[in-house]
Amino acid sequence: MKRKTRRLWLVIACVAGLGAAAGLTLSAFSSNIVFFMTPSQVAAKVPPADRTIRLGGMVVAGSVHRERHGETPVNSFEVTDGQAAVTVQFEGILPDLFREGQSVVAVGSMTPSGGFAASEVLAKHDETYMPKEVAEELQKSGKWDPKFGPPPNAASWNAMTAKDAKTSSRGS
Amino acid sequence: MNASPTFMDRAGALFHRYANPGRFLKLGATLQPWLTWPAILLTLCGLGWGLFFSPADWQQGDSVRIMYVHVPCAWLASSGYAALAVCAVLSLVWRHPLADLAAVEIGPVGACVTATCLATGSLWGKPMWGTWWVWDARLTSVLVLFFLYLGHIALIRAFDDPQRGYRAAAILALAGAVDLPIIKFSVQWWNTLHQPDSITLTGAPTMSHAMLWPLLVSTLGFTFGFAAIVVARLRAGVMEHRIRSLLTSPRRGTSVNATLAESGAQELAV
Numbered sequence: 001m002k003r004k005t006r007r008l009w010l011v012i013a014c015v016a017g018l019g020a021a022a023g024l025t026l027s028a029f030s031s032n033i034v035f036f037m038t039p040s041q042v043a044a045k046v047p048p049a050d051r052t053i054r055l056g057g058m059v060v061a062g063s064v065h066r067e068r069h070g071e072t073p074v075n076s077f078e079v080t081d082g083q084a085a086v087t088v089q090f091e092g093i094l095p096d097l098f099r100e101g102q103s104v105v106a107v108g109s110m111t112p113s114g115g116f117a118a119s120e121v122l123a124k125h126d127e128t129y130m131p132k133e134v135a136e137e138l139q140k141s142g143k144w145d146p147k148f149g150p151p152p153n154a155a156s157w158n159a160m161t162a163k164d165a166k167t168s169s170r171g172s
Numbered sequence: 173m174n175a176s177p178t179f180m181d182r183a184g185a186l187f188h189r190y191a192n193p194g195r196f197l198k199l200g201a202t203l204q205p206w207l208t209w210p211a212i213l214l215t216l217c218g219l220g221w222g223l224f225f226s227p228a229d230w231q232q233g234d235s236v237r238i239m240y241v242h243v244p245c246a247w248l249a250s251s252g253y254a255a256l257a258v259c260a261v262l263s264l265v266w267r268h269p270l271a272d273l274a275a276v277e278i279g280p281v282g283a284c285v286t287a288t289c290l291a292t293g294s295l296w297g298k299p300m301w302g303t304w305w306v307w308d309a310r311l312t313s314v315l316v317l318f319f320l321y322l323g324h325i326a327l328i329r330a331f332d333d334p335q336r337g338y339r340a341a342a343i344l345a346l347a348g349a350v351d352l353p354i355i356k357f358s359v360q361w362w363n364t365l366h367q368p369d370s371i372t373l374t375g376a377p378t379m380s381h382a383m384l385w386p387l388l389v390s391t392l393g394f395t396f397g398f399a400a401i402v403v404a405r406l407r408a409g410v411m412e413h414r415i416r417s418l419l420t421s422p423r424r425g426t427s428v429n430a431t432l433a434e435s436g437a438q439e440l441a442v
Contacts, residue, residue, distance in 0.1 A: 017319055017326070028312040035365055056363060095301065097302075099231075105365055122306070130229065130230045155376040158378070
């Protein structure tokens, strides 16, 4: 291969790589800049039943119903953003992090009855990282119930270690 | 007004001083152990602390320990590209010869940490989120950063005349720097599956101190490691560059062997 051709191909490869990068960006940013819709957005403008959307929000405490139809688990739960709630139906295994009060993203489409049929459920965890003992202590002392929302202001507990949690629970 | 020109003069003198590769080689040789040893010690401490002695997360359990590799790599992926952009400005505006050589050496190291960041993120995402990959703004913009690194690596080596490659790659590095704020703010601007930052400049970290400290130590260790690898590669690059220019010099026929031997002896002494 002549030097010129090699150079030409390298330049073409670069341009193709950049083009792919830019294309991916554009495709991702045109339809996916917002990764999910919130229940109030869905309530304001109901998307057509044939369109696949992602619905994101918090699982409402006490709304989770799990059944088994033969081998497949059938789940139904409500997802809320504080203003509106949508009932989600999902057949399959939920991710480990799924619980009441957890943020989730459900992929699927609206049903004519106003519910949401999900083909996939993803769990979204928040930016809080907390040792188990601290979380248990906060729950025991009644400062926080994970079923009803995010943990309290981090400044109140982020210096707490497992040891502190144990001593304070022994004291109380 | 009296102080500022003196400062500028001094900064300019310092800046031009290391345009001389020989001076840089001396500085690099002094700097190298001060980068390499802290890198090894801090990384071992941080990873040991994080992987074995820090507490597990209340909901993620032990999977949270991927963080002690993922976060330093993510930080270095962005910082490395910012360093490329700085080199690009130095190269385009001042034609600083060391900046061009540095850009050649930073690229592959940055691409490696970005690949590690993406891989560890994917391994973390599967058990926690329930998926290896989603096209949300944070993940996509980091993938774009990886492609930018690959493009830079290919472009800077694509020309027979290295100067043309340096210039083209510098333009790419500058253009690609647009991606850095997109990565940083993607989690605030748009709904993403990726959670927002736990450590911010403005607020208290939303992370237990028992996890924060090992993360900081490990990040510092990785950063020293990145710098140590780049400086080592840069020193090798400068020597390689010298040898190549000696071999292609017009005096080649007469005294190249003597010059090469002399130069080699100098390098070894350094």
